[in-house]
Amino acid sequence: MPRGIKITSNQVSAPSNNDFNQFGNLDISNNVSVTDANATINPGDKIGFNIAHSADSNGNGMMKKVINWNRVAMTGGTDYGHLEVNGDTGQVFYVFDKTVQLTTSGFEFNLNVPFQADSSVPRVATNYSSDFQQGNTTYQLGNFSYGYTVSSNLSAPNQAQAPGLRAGQDGSGDYAGVSTYDGPNANNPVAGSDHAHSIFDPSKGDQPSFTNVLYPNTDPDSNLNNLTGRTWTVDVKGNKASFDLNGLRFGIPQANLPSSVAWAGKYAGQWITLGQLRQVLPGMQVQMNQISSDNARLALIFPNDVGIQDLQFTGNLVAPDVGGTYSVNFGYHDDQGTHFDNIPMTLTYRTSKQHGFFPSIAASDKSLNADTFDVNNLNRYLLDGTNVQDSTNNDKLKISDDSYLRNALIEHQAGTYNVTYETTNSLGLTSYQTVSVTVAVSQNVTDSTTGTTTIHYNNNNCNQVAPDKVINAHFTRTGKRDPLTNNVTWDD
Numbered sequence: 001m002p003r004g005i006k007i008t009s010n011q012v013s014a015p016s017n018n019d020f021n022q023f024g025n026l027d028i029s030n031n032v033s034v035t036d037a038n039a040t041i042n043p044g045d046k047i048g049f050n051i052a053h054s055a056d057s058n059g060n061g062m063m064k065k066v067i068n069w070n071r072v073a074m075t076g077g078t079d080y081g082h083l084e085v086n087g088d089t090g091q092v093f094y095v096f097d098k099t100v101q102l103t104t105s106g107f108e109f110n111l112n113v114p115f116q117a118d119s120s121v122p123r124v125a126t127n128y129s130s131d132f133q134q135g136n137t138t139y140q141l142g143n144f145s146y147g148y149t150v151s152s153n154l155s156a157p158n159q160a161q162a163p164g165l166r167a168g169q170d171g172s173g174d175y176a177g178v179s180t181y182d183g184p185n186a187n188n189p190v191a192g193s194d195h196a197h198s199i200f201d202p203s204k205g206d207q208p209s210f211t212n213v214l215y216p217n218t219d220p221d222s223n224l225n226n227l228t229g230r231t232w233t234v235d236v237k238g239n240k241a242s243f244d245l246n247g248l249r250f251g252i253p254q255a256n257l258p259s260s261v262a263w264a265g266k267y268a269g270q271w272i273t274l275g276q277l278r279q280v281l282p283g284m285q286v287q288m289n290q291i292s293s294d295n296a297r298l299a300l301i302f303p304n305d306v307g308i309q310d311l312q313f314t315g316n317l318v319a320p321d322v323g324g325t326y327s328v329n330f331g332y333h334d335d336q337g338t339h340f341d342n343i344p345m346t347l348t349y350r351t352s353k354q355h356g357f358f359p360s361i362a363a364s365d366k367s368l369n370a371d372t373f374d375v376n377n378l379n380r381y382l383l384d385g386t387n388v389q390d391s392t393n394n395d396k397l398k399i400s401d402d403s404y405l406r407n408a409l410i411e412h413q414a415g416t417y418n419v420t421y422e423t424t425n426s427l428g429l430t431s432y433q434t435v436s437v438t439v440a441v442s443q444n445v446t447d448s449t450t451g452t453t454t455i456h457y458n459n460n461n462c463n464q465v466a467p468d469k470v471i472n473a474h475f476t477r478t479g480k481r482d483p484l485t486n487n488v489t490w491d492d
Contacts (some may be wrong), residue, residue, distance in 0.1 A: 001132065001137045003104075004036020007047065008401055009130040010420070021191040026113035026146065028050065028130070029420070029434070030077070030094070031401055033106030041100035046133040047141070051113055052090030052126055059126035064090050068114045077109025106404045108418060116160055135416070208347055211314040212330050229335035234298040234315075238326030242296045242318035243288055250277050251312030259310035271314075281306065319347065332381055361397065361433035362387050363420050367480050368409075371442040375409045378402065382437075388423050397423045405437050414441040442480035449475050 001007065028049065034041060052063040069087035074094070081096040092111065129143035129258045215234065238244065253259040254269035261268075265280050278284050283303035290296050298315070303307050319326045326347045333339040363386040373381075379399060388397050399424035408417055421433045451473045457466035479490035 002039060002134060004034055004039025005041060005132075006033045006035055006403060007031070007132050007141060009047065009049075010400065011128075011132065011142070011144055025115065025298050026111075026128070028111040029108065030111065031106065031108045031404070031418075032080070033403060033407070034100055034102050034104060035403075035407070039101070039103045041096055042134070043096055043098060045096045045135075047094040048133055048138075049092040049094075049111060050090065050129045050131075052093060054127040054129065060090050066115050071114045073112050075110045075112070077107060080104075080107060083111075099155045105413075105415075106407070164466045171376065208317040208319040208326070209314055210236075210317060210328055210330075211312065214313070215310040226305075226339065227334045229333075230302045230304075231333055232300045232302075232313075233331040233333075234300075235329045235331070236298075236317050236319070236326055237294070237295045238319060239294060239321035239324045241294055241326055242290060242316070243298050244316040244318050245274075245288060245298075248274050248313070248315040250274070251314070252277075253310045261307045261309070261311070263306055295425075305465050307318045317347070319431050360388070361423055363421050363433050363435050365436045365438070367438040367440065367484055369440045369442060369484055370412045370414070371480065372482070373409060375406060378406060378409065382419055382421075386421060397421055405439065408439050412441050414439055438484075440483045442489075444484055445479050445481045447477050447479070447490075451475060461483065 010029045011027075030047065031366070032041070032047075053068065054060060063086060067087070067090075069085055072083070072085045072092055074083050077094065078100050080100060081094050084093040084095055086092070092113070094109070094111075126146070127143060128146055132139045132141060152270040198467045211232075212232070234243075249271045250273075251271050252264045252267045252269065253261055255264065262279050267276060267280060274284070274286060281303060285299075285301040287299040287301065288296065289299070296318075300313060317326065317328070328345045328347060331340060366382070368381070379402075382399055382402065383397065386397055398421070400420040402419045405417040405419055407413075408415060416436050416438050418434050419437050421435070453471045453473070455469040455471065457464060458463050477490055479488050481488045
């Protein structure tokens, strides 16, 4: 990197295993600053992001298909440059439009690369790299691999549907002529020891998911198909619980079976998306109600007068707390008054030495006064009150980037600055957490007052012998007010 130019490009998140095909996002956090008066970043200089542009031409080609190039975007950075996307080469460039020098405030921007489903790409991995290009010289910034990678020291999970919720199949064989769902768009949990508890392992690509069957018992008279307003509900409760509707899939019974449905057409015996289901079952409705931050309900409302027996459905839950427990409950109601709401299950994440998770960093925003703060204590101040939550219990937290804040304290520049924490656990999983630190600078204040003294001229008998004399004295004092506390320190 040229002397006096500091550019960092850090991975915030990247798709892993086979989840990139529907859920993955590649997020890169970038910081740019100039720390030397003789250094400049010039218009036309670039930061290159080689997303699918590596030596692995086969991996590049497949990865290009699952990247939604039209939705590649950035947050921040527009004051100094613009984004150029080239899906043909698998690259994205941040091109500087303005000169950046020492007198320019440092800035940051985030690059977001979304992924999309492509049935021709079941699994793929490739290498990512980034660089800074100035003139004819290229400076490497960072690199990592992402996508599906085989791990030889971890055994493969039992790819079963949610235990007990597929009519007791537990993932073996098939149901209604439809094989166990093992697609990339709604990953399945590791089977638990009991039928009311699902265990998920994200290090294997597992996503917290739910599965159930409509009318798994035979209904020879088709009475249930004559009901109206047939609504299946799924409730999830837990820390920041919700649903990811992108992964919703429906298993259509195979043709020529007692459980087959007349409307299935070409989709008989397949797992299909909501869009595909609506092609053959118009009027199908899906509603999601985020009741609170920790409580959500998904409702599947089926059209009237059609058979839906033995139709399966599966999808992904949003359950970000790897140390918590989530409760899921299935219910049903219709216009005729049929109602039940008692098919409960719980889900947790697997935590052991063989199955690791990204550690969680607990850190909060801070504020300080540049005039009274000792910059030599910055590292200790930033780490105070922070901690790491992780099952390995041996994580070390460090400051990944505090350059803008440190420079602001040295230069006594008020403002809000980002600080990034980083930790890596024993399994090599790294997490980042960014907080804001508000830097205040004391304000000069002046206080003026006038003192009045009256002198009386009297004799021993208290008789006035001369007119009174009034003396006015003006006093002014200066000091500094701390904008964080509003306290004033007056000069001596």
